Amino acid sequence: MIKFINANKWFNSHHVLKNINLEITKGEVVVICGPSGAGKSTLLRTINKLEPIDDGEIIVDDIYLSDPKTNLTALRAEVGMVFQHFNLYPHKTALRNITLAPRKVRGLNKKQARERAAKLLERVGLSHRQNALPSQLSGGEQQRVAIARSLAMEPKVILFDEPTSALDPELINDVLDVMISLAKEGMTMVVVTHEIGFAQKVADRVVFMDAGEILEVGSPPDIFVNPKHQRTREFMSKVFHIPIFNENKEED
Numbered sequence: 001m002i003k004f005i006n007a008n009k010w011f012n013s014h015h016v017l018k019n020i021n022l023e024i025t026k027g028e029v030v031v032i033c034g035p036s037g038a039g040k041s042t043l044l045r046t047i048n049k050l051e052p053i054d055d056g057e058i059i060v061d062d063i064y065l066s067d068p069k070t071n072l073t074a075l076r077a078e079v080g081m082v083f084q085h086f087n088l089y090p091h092k093t094a095l096r097n098i099t100l101a102p103r104k105v106r107g108l109n110k111k112q113a114r115e116r117a118a119k120l121l122e123r124v125g126l127s128h129r130q131n132a133l134p135s136q137l138s139g140g141e142q143q144r145v146a147i148a149r150s151l152a153m154e155p156k157v158i159l160f161d162e163p164t165s166a167l168d169p170e171l172i173n174d175v176l177d178v179m180i181s182l183a184k185e186g187m188t189m190v191v192v193t194h195e196i197g198f199a200q201k202v203a204d205r206v207v208f209m210d211a212g213e214i215l216e217v218g219s220p221p222d223i224f225v226n227p228k229h230q231r232t233r234e235f236m237s238k239v240f241h242i243p244i245f246n247e248n249k250e251e252d
């Protein structure tokens, strides 16, 4: 579904992605973690070409992103993105935030788009908030609208960039529950997060990045409990405090 081949990126002289090789298959849930400035957001943003790479190749669903003729609208319709700060249109209702892109890009008529949006709002537990503006919603509700908006395009993969890190702690679980249900339904997901519970429940693999490099990739216990690199170990003990891993991924 997604393949990085020796991908490199610089911001001026700063080498922010160093020889990235990573393949993500259909239906996989991959969690990316690592310290601030490691290049996690940049890596995620290269997948829908919000950031172009300077060297190497990224292939997304058979689209070669180095090709200057890449249809970015088509690419971004297949690759949804959910941001830390939700990025909803502030003057549009929850429903309108969701109907907009499917009407413009997918060619749905008003009725079809509204029906799809209403179903998705129900799915994220917000049927009763259809006509609310983002400012009238809590952060957790806004993020669930943002996830519904992304789903409305019926993407093949969804990228999440620290989707719960701007939320009050008591609002995080409602968002994670939506993400967990998506993962269990087989959505391909690439998630930058330090929510270890989420990773333990649904991540197929965890990628640890530092200073533009992928230092190691493994199962959640591989990375959280028995990391190979000293740098990963240091990071895990700082971030998670809990050295014990005792919950296996649920098998359906």
Ligand code: ADP
Binding pocket: 011, 016, 034, 035, 036, 037, 038, 039, 040, 041, 042, 043
């Ligand atoms: P992370 O998400 O892991 O915190 P980022 O991908 O945001 O890391 O950033 C990686 C590095 O690239 C950081 O050193 C950051 O300052 C730098 N960087 C990110 N975006 C830009 C940009 N648009 N211009 C210049 N430097 C950037």
Ligand code: MG
Binding pocket: 040, 041, 042
């Ligand atoms: Mg980031």
